[in-house]
Amino acid sequence: MENAELSIVEIVCKLEKIFPPAFFNVMEHLVVHLPYEAKVGGPVQYRWMYPFERCMLYLKRKARNKARVEGSICEAYNLEEVSNFASMYFDPKLQTRHTKVPRNDDGGQCMIDECLSIFKYPCRPIGKGKKRFLTDGEYQIAETYVLVNCKEVEPFLQQFEDSLRQSNLGITDDQILELRDRDFSRWIQQQVSDGQVKDQLIRQMSYGPLKSVTCYNGIIVNGYRFHTKQNGQNKATNNSGVCVRGSIYGEHDIDYYGIIEEILELSYIGAQNKVLLLRCHWFDPINGVKVDERYGLVDVKPKSRLNSNEPFVLASQAQQVYYTMYPQSNVRGSSDWWAACKVRRKLFVAESFNDEQLDLNELDASDYYQDDGSFGTSNVVIEDEEFSLFDANSPMEDVDINDIHKSKSAPLTDQFIDDNEYSVNNEYLDEDVDKQ
Template sequence: MKSHDSHVFIERLIPLAFRDVLPKSIWGVLTELSLFFKEICATEIRPDAVEQAEISIIEMVCKLEKFFPPAFFDVMEHLVIHIPYEAKIGGPVQYRWMYSFERCMLFLKRKVRNKARIEGSICEAYILEEISNFTSMYFESTVQTRWTQVPRNDDGGSNMDENHLSIFRYPCLSIGRGSKKYLTDEELHIVHTYILVNCEEIEPYLQQFEDSLKELDPNISEDEILIVRDKDFSRWIKNQVDTGHIRSRMIQQIAYGPSKSVTSYNGLKVNGYRFHTKDHDKNRATMNSGVCVKGNIYGENDLDYYGILEEILELSYLGDGNSVFIFRCCWFDPINGVKVDERYGLVDIKYKSRLQSNKPFVLAEQAQQVYYTKYPHSGNKSNREWWAACKVRAKLYMNETLHDPDEEPNGQDDSNDFYQDSVSELRAQNVISEDEVISLFDANAPMEEVNEEDINWPMDTLLNDEFINDNEDFDCEDSESACSEDENEDYVM
């Protein structure tokens, strides 16, 4: 195994593989060690998290000494104690560990054509590649080269036409050739109401509708309002358009509802993910049909809804370009079918416990990707009904993940995520600004934008500053490369 494969095992699989095999005390120590490496090798490293890791790793090693013989502890086991300090001084691990060099050597070895002259063959191929790269920089922008290639999970870009509602401007790119099908009247009503409720421009009219219900019945409860809204709101807003109370052309287009004829696809690129339906993944080694959506339905508890993607549907409304993608999912019961270990951040799904609801639809822009894995067979038969749910990080570039700290991405709050996997977490805490990220860590930034003060940092600044890299996290689709955002991305010398 390569070193990255070892990190995949220690950061992702150890807590799952030994959960029902080892005693809880031993499994807890190994899980803490797994989360330690997960935190140290994360995309961003916060100073407070590193300082906490410096203390916790000493306790972990002491716990390990209780279970493993003294001969097990050599210099490599002692090395983990110094890793947090190295992270504070040296910055992200991507620029100090061997991943990038191993990846570079992989590309160099692939260039060998004459095994009798290995070095000369590598040099000749490398020089030819460099000449081609520099030449391609003078091509027209329409010519696809290494510098202009489409990102891995490119969603086609957003439609910035102001003549469309915001819900129709969200970037999505379908995969494959779609097939036509028809929705029933009940399905059409459910999905149309869901789209209306989640459309930003409809919110004033939704509030007006709820206020009218409260005027008719001051004692009406919130649950009763939700029931009446799901039943009558779509007809109410259509009646407002017909009577001339709403004259906005864009509102009129969405008020009349979508066409019964929809297009079904096997795959979709959205939010930096590549989704596939359950039937498409049935005979494949990878899983892209796991879906997670944040919700706030049962009281004040924020619940993550986990499910399996069954259909990808494109709905068409009146007007050119007015279409929206929705997912039809089979949801697991978020109350009785989901267990969350708050200490270690492990999520278990009882795959036989399904949510009994007539609302299987969700907007594609609201979905995050997860994958489910079974636990190894053990003597505990009850655990065989549970799957482990692991969230996948989106394949996005750094400059695409930066956003306004006061604005939640995609209307979702990631404050409950267990790992430091997004630049937005630092931005939300006002720890680092977008200009600091780009000027200090963007490899494409001009050299004159980097100040001497940014290079010659004093020791106090190094001990308290943020260190950010764009190291790729493991996901269910691509576990080969740790230093590349794209499996086809070439190294840069």
């Protein structure tokens, strides 16, 4: 800072040799005094006027009566303070300014205990759904996919695979996956009929979903707002891109990228046993996706398609991405690829008066937090509490009585500014001090 104070004058003089005199005004001269101001005042964020200017703008917007501006602002401010204070004592379920539902609210965690984990994941469909019937092929694929991804069914899935290995020596993993997709749903139904499954919830799930499903145009899950490709065709935003991690996740090239074509809600036996699936167009992860090894940038080829008969994915597994086209260039084939960019999810903190712990959404190390302007409620002490100023557990310190009665007129010294630094330039001030 001292070096800048000495060299800034010389720099300004050199600039005067280059630029015309009309270029220099008070702003160019201001930099001469900035180093000394920083030394005297310290960091600028503790003394600038921006917070007060923003506060004045906030207060001026409350004026409704132009003839009585001050009174109008005071009345509106007092009304807001009283309303905010009273709203803190309302029921936590009542929506107020401080407890409003965020934009991408997924409905919260299901509090019903008698339900499988796959039906408890919070997600909320958007709009009014339409009914349609699944084909036989779609029904089998959707039923098997839900069973395989249910945590409570994993022991039965392992038992099914072990039985295949015992009955077919030398069977490969690809053949096991093929038989699992074809026969596992019927196998678990046979286990239920034979009385091998004691859990009532798994027995209900083994009967499969209804063939009549509900189709939606959008869904809110994991802090994302998804839309189908058809619903977002005429919109400026792109919310139909989806990314799912592979079963053996390691690098970017294991991710599966696609576009949502349909959002389906499957209904099982039980009022709350519903699960949302996304039917997607998946790009070929080998020939249709390329990853830059240095920067990790992902490009997808929209004309490619995954050669697989698994179009469905659980809504809880989806991560949102958006695809953007490259600018037109003379490079051949550049228009055939899209850049895939992952979207930051909008998470929020759920807090209530009765809960002492915060219910935070899970956030991975690679994700980011985005504040959507929502405010959390503050804890309020309803009953009077007595606080003791004496802490028996704190260490006792010896105090010298002479330090207490020490004169308060002792000179104060500044450790950051040398008082004699500017004594040469302040001759007139020194003379006035001597006279006094």
